[in-house]
Amino acid sequence: MKTKLIFLGPPGAGKGTYASRVAPKLGVPQISTGDLFRENMAKDTELGRKAKEYVNAGKLVPDEIVVDMVRDRLSEDDATNGYILDGFPRTLTQAEALDSIAEIEAVINLVVPDSVIIERLSSRIQCKSCAAVFNLKTMPPQEEGKCDKCGGELYQREDDTPAVIQKRLDAYKAQTAPLIEYYKARGVIANIHNDKADAPVDGIVARIMAALE
Ligand code: ADP
Numbered sequence: 511m512k513t514k515l516i517f518l519g520p521p522g523a524g525k526g527t528y529a530s531r532v533a534p535k536l537g538v539p540q541i542s543t544g545d546l547f548r549e550n551m552a553k554d555t556e557l558g559r560k561a562k563e564y565v566n567a568g569k570l571v572p573d574e575i576v577v578d579m580v581r582d583r584l585s586e587d588d589a590t591n592g593y594i595l596d597g598f599p600r601t602l603t604q605a606e607a608l609d610s611i612a613e614i615e616a617v618i619n620l621v622v623p624d625s626v627i628i629e630r631l632s633s634r635i636q637c638k639s640c641a642a643v644f645n646l647k648t649m650p651p652q653e654e655g656k657c658d659k660c661g662g663e664l665y666q667r668e669d670d671t672p673a674v675i676q677k678r679l680d681a682y683k684a685q686t687a688p689l690i691e692y693y694k695a696r697g698v699i700a701n702i703h704n705d706k707a708d709a710p711v712d713g714i715v716a717r718i719m720a721a722l723e
């Protein structure tokens with residue numbers, strides 16, 4: 511089973527949702543750069559203050575900052591046997607930097623049309639405490655406004671507004687989509703198509719697990 515993984519795809523493709531289901535099955539941590547930034551922003555750390563203006567505008571945080579953060583995270587004990595990088599790398603510079611830190615075994619590329627992304631992101635909500643993701647239309651929490659996993663408060667991300675969603679999609683197309691070719695050339699990419707806003711999560715998770723065998 512492959513365990514050193516990247517989950518690639520546009521914002522709203524479900525990287526975080528699927529990574530959070532697949533990671534415990536493999537016994538590896540899910541490392542989400544977006545969640546790490548939001549955590550640091552909430553705690554108002556130096557890193558959080560540096561990232562905030564970019565994140566809230568839907569722009570990519572500068573490569574140096576992201577690469578340093580990921581290098582630190584990958585050096586922790588729980589990442590020895592594998593990890594799911596969720597939201598990293600997002601530029602060619604980041605991918606090249608990653609090559610000198612880690613040996614990636616598989617890249618799960620989530621292929622999702624723009625119309626589905628916009629529909630999904632506008633109804634997405636997230637837990638303030640544990641970062642679990644829900645969707646008001648397709649994956650509602652059992653109790654309104656409350657996280658199923660930890661009871662934390664659910665909120666809508668500041669960058670999940672239509673104008674910022676468009677900015678993030680533009681950033682994806684210009685800066686991140688070229689990574690598909692980069693990893694395809696290496697023969698490590700598996701495309702997982704997901705054309706429907708309400709595709710059952712379990713089915714996609716099963717397809718991802720099969721691709722990792
Ligand atoms: P999504 O994939 O839904 O856009 P993320 O939570 O992965 O959301 O990322 C949110 C924001 O965090 C991005 O719009 C960007 O500002 C920042 N970010 C996350 N990962 C990276 C990265 N690898 N490089 C640069 N910026 C990043």
Ligand code: ZN
Nearest residue numbers: 637640657660
């Ligand atoms: Zn929670």
